[in-house]
Amino acid sequence: MKPHAPAPPVVETDPVRIRELVVAARRAGRRVGFVPTMGALHAGHASLVERAAAECDDVVVSIFVNPKQFGPREDLDRYPRTLAADVALVGGKGARWVFAPEASTAYPAGHATSVVVAAPAADFEGAVRPGHFSGVATVVCWLFQVVPADVAYFGAKDWQQTVVVRRMVADLAIPIDVEVCPTIREPDGLAMSSRNAYLSPDERRRAVALHEGLQAAAARWREGAEIAVVEEAIRAALMARDIAVDYARVVDPDTLLAPGPGTAAVALVAGRLGATRLLDNILLPPRV
């Protein structure tokens, strides 16, 4: 199939129209990939678009700063909005369409429906940010109806989000594959995030502690240390750089519950630098 995607991509704001385009492409036998984003795109998003373009005939990128996944005291108003640069970036990576709806399109007057994912959304980010994952699940469910692609790509950096999305897709039988792609990092190891832009130069230097802590945790894990010791390695790294620890936990990658013996695990960390929260994680392979 292909060729496709003349740069620049076509920007659509109408959900009916983007759905028609995706359905027509699939009817023509084209494989369609979808990268949902909140804009403020960085190299992590770019890698998702590249992966989608490599695996699919057409790529849709959605750019929508979803108000429902921000709490009342969170950073909705100051969240970076860089639409023109975002469109140029994804065009360069092979996106054919950008879907950029208005909030009033996603949530018209009288909107009353929420998608709620219980267990895997309850702890960690769900505990710190009440309502966040309901906002995520609701908008992703909506996006998957409007952009009925073959496959959607999410970054591993927001690990719990990928668990919540996969749980919702399975439970509601939404006909889309979900691919989780590796976290992209700055040269010093800091995970790419739109919120890194909030960091002062000093905070930016200290932020590497999340990556350092996870590397130390992986070393303890390989040595066969107990989970409490692995978790403590993360905490120690954050505290050494004066970062407040929201959580530092080793859990099952799919359920986010205590890992079974001999199974893989994921180490999840969230820390606060001033007003900015940063997340990161690392997969820990099975050990006997």
Add this chain to the structure above:
Amino acid sequence: MKPHAPAPPVVETDPVRIRELVVAARRAGRRVGFVPTMGALHAGHASLVERAAAECDDVVVSIFVNPKQFGPREDLDRYPRTLAADVALVGGKGARWVFAPEASTAYPAGHATSVVVAAPAADFEGAVRPGHFSGVATVVCWLFQVVPADVAYFGAKDWQQTVVVRRMVADLAIPIDVEVCPTIREPDGLAMSSRNAYLSPDERRRAVALHEGLQAAAARWREGAEIAVVEEAIRAALMARDIAVDYARVVDPDTLLAPGPGTAAVALVAGRLGATRLLDNILLPPRV
């Protein structure tokens, strides 16, 4: 298009398989209609299947007694199950496929996702049956992913359910049309319901009071009576037959809030005869 549907219909229990059949039919240009039911089918359901068969090339009927829409003290265990008769009935009306999943298929281990519709689900049945409409919305969302038909048919008898489903379909942009079809009645006017089977002969005679009350309400409405008077006509009819009134209200047909001046309305009634709850409603045309 057509002809189709050799009787008896094919019974599928696998969501992947029924989805393939529906997608293939639509790809072949066939219009697919869907009638979701909990089985225990009666003439009301039959009318939905007939309507679907008249308007579509292929008809899917789902039969699934959804445990999530029953409360802990409700009638899940004694809800009538009559699969063989149901399949024969819908086959005679033109259904091509029956989708009859197991509960463990709809809700596998680890299932954690709910679809919640706030405002229109809060009052009336939602107030009497906490969690009921979340169970309905969740299973209907799942069914609409598994059976991606052109159009789904619901009976007007469960008016609030039709409002909740339409709200969910609009809010999540689920690509299916929802048709609401007229209530089918017994000769004395009692609305067809699977739960009518619970009524004793004496309760069955008294049950006509719901229809009588709604007819009286429609007469008061036509005369220009105030809403409180219209509602009182319904209550009086139920009380005259010794039926406990759960609610008797005149509301906006789409929002279930107070109707505006000069708009259409719907009168909703729910009453209890012994352990059995019965619902009914009547649309009231605009009046100046």
